Amino acid sequence: MKDHLLQTTRAEPIERRANLAREYLQIYLLRVLHEVGATAELAFVGGTALRVLHRLPRFSEDLDFSLEPAAKRAKLDAARLFTRIERALLDAGYDLAVKARSERTVAHAFFRFRGVPREVGWSRDPEQALSIKLEIDLRPPHGALVETTLVQRFFPVSVRHYDLPSLFAGKLHAILARRWAKGRDWFDLVWYLTAQAGLEPNLELLRNAIEQTGHAALQGDDWRRAVVGRLDALDWKAVLADLRPFVERQADLDMLSKEAIRKLLERA
Numbered sequence: 641m642k643d644h645l646l647q648t649t650r651a652e653p654i655e656r657r658a659n660l661a662r663e664y665l666q667i668y669l670l671r672v673l674h675e676v677g678a679t680a681e682l683a684f685v686g687g688t689a690l691r692v693l694h695r696l697p698r699f700s701e702d703l704d705f706s707l708e709p710a711a712k713r714a715k716l717d718a719a720r721l722f723t724r725i726e727r728a729l730l731d732a733g734y735d736l737a738v739k740a741r742s743e744r745t746v747a748h749a750f751f752r753f754r755g756v757p758r759e760v761g762w763s764r765d766p767e768q769a770l771s772i773k774l775e776i777d778l779r780p781p782h783g784a785l786v787e788t789t790l791v792q793r794f795f796p797v798s799v800r801h802y803d804l805p806s807l808f809a810g811k812l813h814a815i816l817a818r819r820w821a822k823g824r825d826w827f828d829l830v831w832y833l834t835a836q837a838g839l840e841p842n843l844e845l846l847r848n849a850i851e852q853t854g855h856a857a858l859q860g861d862d863w864r865r866a867v868v869g870r871l872d873a874l875d876w877k878a879v880l881a882d883l884r885p886f887v888e889r890q891a892d893l894d895m896l897s898k899e900a901i902r903k904l905l906e907r908a
Contacts, residue, residue: 641668642733648794649760657762658770659699659886664794665753665772666703667692668732669725671797676724681708681716682776683786684801685810687828692791693801696831697888698824702773706780706802718747718776725749725774737769748775781852783845784809808832808839809846812863817853821874823883826901827892829867833904864905871898871905 645668649661666688673679686704690696707716722740729736729751740749756770757763784806790798802810811832815825832839843861880893887893 644794645756646759654762657760658757661756661760661770662701662772663691663699665751665756665770666700667791667793667795667797669703669751669772669774670791670799671795672725672728674798676721676728678721679798679800682706682800683708683784684799685777685807687811687824689799689801690807690811690828690831692793693789693799694804694831694835696828697892698827698883698886699888700824700886702775704775704777706777706784708786709782716747716776716778718742718778722747722749722774725751729753743778745779746775746777748773779852781845781848783842783848785842803842804836805840805842806845808841809843809849812841812846812867813849813853815870816850816863816866817855821879821882823879823881824886826871826874826879827883827887827896830896830901830904833901833907868902868905871901874898 645661645664648664649657652660670684670692673682682705684692684703685706686700686702687696687698688700688703691698691700719740719742722738726736726738734756735754737752737754738749739752741747750771750773752769752771754769755766757768758766785803786800787803788798788800790796801807811825811828814822815829818825841863843863846863876898880896883896884890884893
């Protein structure tokens with residue numbers, strides 16, 4: 641499998657190889673999760689899910705999952721799961737270092753693919769690694785709807801994931817609850833507001849998420865007003881600086897402004 645990664649990425653211009661290699665390994669990790677039988681327990685969420693499932697035109701870093709209700713009752717053994725993933729990656733030929741930790745509400749593992757940057761050709765440092773974080777929310781809020789989709793990207797993989805309104809709710813919660821401004825959140829918001837006419841978030845999930853994290857409740861269902869309040873307080877230069885390394889087309893940044901997003905939010 642590693643040979644396929646090298647063949648795929650070396651065919652691209654050097655400036656694209658880092659993001660392409662990371663995306664390849666993200667999707668390979670999704671396939672490994674399926675092969676070790678973890679897909680019935682986990683639902684794929686977050687910005688990377690939007691990228692993989694709906695071709696969001698930006699790259700992402702982490703793989704985020706929410707534990708399914710039945711798995712919560714059975715108490716997922718995250719340490720064992722991470723060990724099985726590590727073994728599968730080693731068998732595929734990767735030089736790997738893994739740092740994993742499981743807490744009461746979240747379990748995560750950092751998979752460091754050592755030597756990949758040099759082998760792919762965007763670095764000369766043999767010690768440099770490409771890292772991917774896999775995180776599992778062990779106590780996600782209730783109310784999400786889950787689907788399964790067959791994705792064809794590099795190779796086929798079956799992905800169990802939140803449906804689009806539930807993914808939208810998760811993004812809104814991140815925007816409203818995150819303590820710092822993350823440009824990727826606002827890029828994703830524009831996609832949700834424009835990619836599918838009439839798309840609305842899963843409000844039950846959004847309310848439950850806001851209540852769980854102790855943030856101020858929505859005034860009725862007026863999530864748009866709450867998001868505009870966050871938008872007005874942003875340092876927009878910092879937002880764009882965070883986003884710049886991840887967009888496929890740098891020209892997209894010229895189209896992204898507070899004013900444009902505010903108009904989208906007020907369009908309802």
